[in-house]
Amino acid sequence: MLAFTMRRLLATVPVMAIVAIIVFSLLYLTPGDPAAVLAGEQATAADIERLRIALGLDQPFLTRFGQWIGGVVQGDLGTSVFSRRPVMDLIIQRLEPTIALTVASLLIAVAIALPLGIIAAWRSGGIVDRVAMSFAVLGFSVPVFVLSYLLIMLFSVELKILPVQGYVPIAYGIGPFLSHLILPALSLGIVNAALIARITRAAMLEVLNQDYIRVARAKGLSVRKVLLKHALKNAAVPIVTVIGISFALLISGVVVTETVFNIPGLGRLTVDAILRRDYPVIQGVILVFSATYVVVNLLVDLSYGLFDPRIKY
Amino acid sequence: MSAKPPLLQVSNLGVTFRTEHGTVRALQDFSYELDAGETLAIVGESGSGKSVGALALMRLINDPPGRISDGSILYEGRDLLTLSEAQMQQLRGNDIAMIFQEPMTSLNPVLTVAEQIGEAVQLHQKVDAAAARNRALEMLQLVQLSEPERRLDQYPHELSGGMCQRVMIAMALACTPTILVADEPTTALDVTIQAQILDLIHDIKQRLGTAILLITHDLGVVAELADRVLVIYAGRKIEEAPVRTLLQSPRHPYTLGLLGAMPRLGATKDSTRLTEIPGIVPSLLEPIAGCAFAPRCSFAVERCRTEAPQLRQQGDAKHYAACWRSDDLAQPTT
Numbered sequence: 001m002l003a004f005t006m007r008r009l010l011a012t013v014p015v016m017a018i019v020a021i022i023v024f025s026l027l028y029l030t031p032g033d034p035a036a037v038l039a040g041e042q043a044t045a046a047d048i049e050r051l052r053i054a055l056g057l058d059q060p061f062l063t064r065f066g067q068w069i070g071g072v073v074q075g076d077l078g079t080s081v082f083s084r085r086p087v088m089d090l091i092i093q094r095l096e097p098t099i100a101l102t103v104a105s106l107l108i109a110v111a112i113a114l115p116l117g118i119i120a121a122w123r124s125g126g127i128v129d130r131v132a133m134s135f136a137v138l139g140f141s142v143p144v145f146v147l148s149y150l151l152i153m154l155f156s157v158e159l160k161i162l163p164v165q166g167y168v169p170i171a172y173g174i175g176p177f178l179s180h181l182i183l184p185a186l187s188l189g190i191v192n193a194a195l196i197a198r199i200t201r202a203a204m205l206e207v208l209n210q211d212y213i214r215v216a217r218a219k220g221l222s223v224r225k226v227l228l229k230h231a232l233k234n235a236a237v238p239i240v241t242v243i244g245i246s247f248a249l250l251i252s253g254v255v256v257t258e259t260v261f262n263i264p265g266l267g268r269l270t271v272d273a274i275l276r277r278d279y280p281v282i283q284g285v286i287l288v289f290s291a292t293y294v295v296v297n298l299l300v301d302l303s304y305g306l307f308d309p310r311i312k313y
Numbered sequence: 314m315s316a317k318p319p320l321l322q323v324s325n326l327g328v329t330f331r332t333e334h335g336t337v338r339a340l341q342d343f344s345y346e347l348d349a350g351e352t353l354a355i356v357g358e359s360g361s362g363k364s365v366g367a368l369a370l371m372r373l374i375n376d377p378p379g380r381i382s383d384g385s386i387l388y389e390g391r392d393l394l395t396l397s398e399a400q401m402q403q404l405r406g407n408d409i410a411m412i413f414q415e416p417m418t419s420l421n422p423v424l425t426v427a428e429q430i431g432e433a434v435q436l437h438q439k440v441d442a443a444a445a446r447n448r449a450l451e452m453l454q455l456v457q458l459s460e461p462e463r464r465l466d467q468y469p470h471e472l473s474g475g476m477c478q479r480v481m482i483a484m485a486l487a488c489t490p491t492i493l494v495a496d497e498p499t500t501a502l503d504v505t506i507q508a509q510i511l512d513l514i515h516d517i518k519q520r521l522g523t524a525i526l527l528i529t530h531d532l533g534v535v536a537e538l539a540d541r542v543l544v545i546y547a548g549r550k551i552e553e554a555p556v557r558t559l560l561q562s563p564r565h566p567y568t569l570g571l572l573g574a575m576p577r578l579g580a581t582k583d584s585t586r587l588t589e590i591p592g593i594v595p596s597l598l599e600p601i602a603g604c605a606f607a608p609r610c611s612f613a614v615e616r617c618r619t620e621a622p623q624l625r626q627q628g629d630a631k632h633y634a635a636c637w638r639s640d641d642l643a644q645p646t647t
Binding site: 210212214215216217218219220221222229230233234308309310 | 373
């Protein structure tokens with residue numbers, strides 16, 4: 001187990017290296033000149049040239065990549081072209097809202113999806129199954145921003161029970177923190193719940209047809225115990241995998257949701273940076289997102305052994 | 314017949330399954346009795362309804378598509394068909410336990426042996442985990458599993474098929490049930506392991522006095538274990554007799570056919586060729602006019618195709634057969 005973990009950790013190094021190269025190349029692959037954008041409308045060609053030299057943009061690709069990656073391994077993601085502040089500081093500043101949003105969304109998604117998927121599988125073909133799966137198709141087909149606006153219309157504009165947008169840090173009190181978090185987390189969570197519920201149902205259906213489920217029933221176990229103890233643990237591997245995949249969806253969803261709800265998180269930072277062609281920030285944020293995703297995948301892989309004793313590392 | 318009512322009395326049981334082609338009558342007018350400590354074998358070929366009968370007794374037929382349509386199952390004076398699901402759960406595994414055909418797939422792959430044996434004990438006998446684990450160890454010793462202490466914390470994939478079946482038997486007997494339903498307990502095992510498991514069941518029967526309902530298609534197993542035999546064809550009981558009577562003087566051509574299809578040890582090549590029963594089990598989608606076996610029966614006469622024979626008592630007091638020509642079969646045939 002420890003050896004496997006170490007091997008998997010080492011394997012993430014080349015993955016992250018490739019991500020870093022692609023992220024850095026973005027600057028060359030996308031049209032537009034950051035120096036020209038920064039210098040503004042009235043700048044002369046000489047002004048732009050001077051700025052370009054000041055930013056180091058005149059250096060050859062490899063030199064600049066070398067400088068950047070050298071900083072990255074020391075935890076220095078460079079300096080924002082726009083605000084002149086270290087990218088690392090900008091990211092840390094924006095971390096809390098994004099973590100709160102992703103964790104809350106994931107909790108909501110799992111809390112909705114698992115019971116729904118399990119009941120749908122147990123009563124497959126029944127009313128709960130049909131309603132749940134229609135909901136799943138619907139939830140997955142509606143874009144996050146449409147769902148967000150619908151929820152705002154209902155809870156904020158019509159019922160007036162939740163704030164329209166904004167974010168309150170947890171340090172300012174649990175109540176305001178949660179009331180601002182509910183709608184964005186719900187809109188992001190429902191989309192993921194749809195995906196997780198479908199996979200849960202499919203995995204459970206397969207397990208429920210196994211002989212050992214009938215044996216468990218023949219022992220006199222209640223349906224609840226058969227489902228939660230005997231079936232769910234056997235269905236856990238695909239379910240955990242899809243939860244890991246849904247994490248990737250959450251990251252892209254965060255960008256949209258934070259924009260809709262005006263939450264000052266990493267998603268908003270990304271959108272703003274793209275609009276301003278603030279390449280160091282874009283690179284830094286993408287690198288952080290990728291690293292997070294790689295870590296989540298590693299955790300998912302490691303968790304398989306907990307559910308299924310036949311999986312050995 | 315003893316004066317005491319039997320431990321289990323199944324009367325006129327009917328089970329139907331709804332399929333896309335129509336309703337299948339898997340079991341019709343099925344009755345039998347089981348006394349305490351007795352072993353009753355239910356014999357039939359694939360699709361005859363014998364496993365459905367076993368599952369119906371446990372009320373484990375999936376509804377939908379299956380449904381117990383008629384009859385009663387009296388166990389210690391209570392009709393199991395009128396019990397609530399919660400009451401059935403108290404009975405399952407505690408009073409009536411079951412072992413299944415496929416030991417390798419009948420154990421949960423992600424739970425240890427101790428957990429799987431222990432959970433029924435904890436559930437029915439309201440003991441703590443440590444006591445349940447002790448009971449599990451005791452049971453593994455009873456079923457003569459090698460290195461029982463080590464097996465407790467092993468998972469099914471670490472055991473062989475024969476070991477899995479021993480664990481299954483240990484699991485079923487852990488709460489000392491009065492009835493053990495064994496659905497083809499040896500079919501999936503190879504021959505030497507089959508013999509070991511049969512010996513084990515025989516031994517347990519003697520030691521614990523558990524009544525056994527043995528579902529099988531193997532008359533060799535029947536000869537080894539059963540006290541009485543019930544032959545089932547196309548969802549109906551067609552013959553019932555004490556084991557010796559049935560094996561020596563069957564009164565139904567189907568039973569005779571089953572015996573003809575059974576290899577015998579020591580038979581010379583010429584004297585006893587194995588005979589097969591021609592044809593297949595009829596579809597149970599439509600009602601059958603005469604005797605269900607008539608199309609495959611070499612003894613069939615006109616009456617067999619138009620009028621269904623009822624069970625009638627034969628020469629021996631406990632011998633019943635449903636055949637118009639059972640008296641002719643009583644004459645020694647060549």
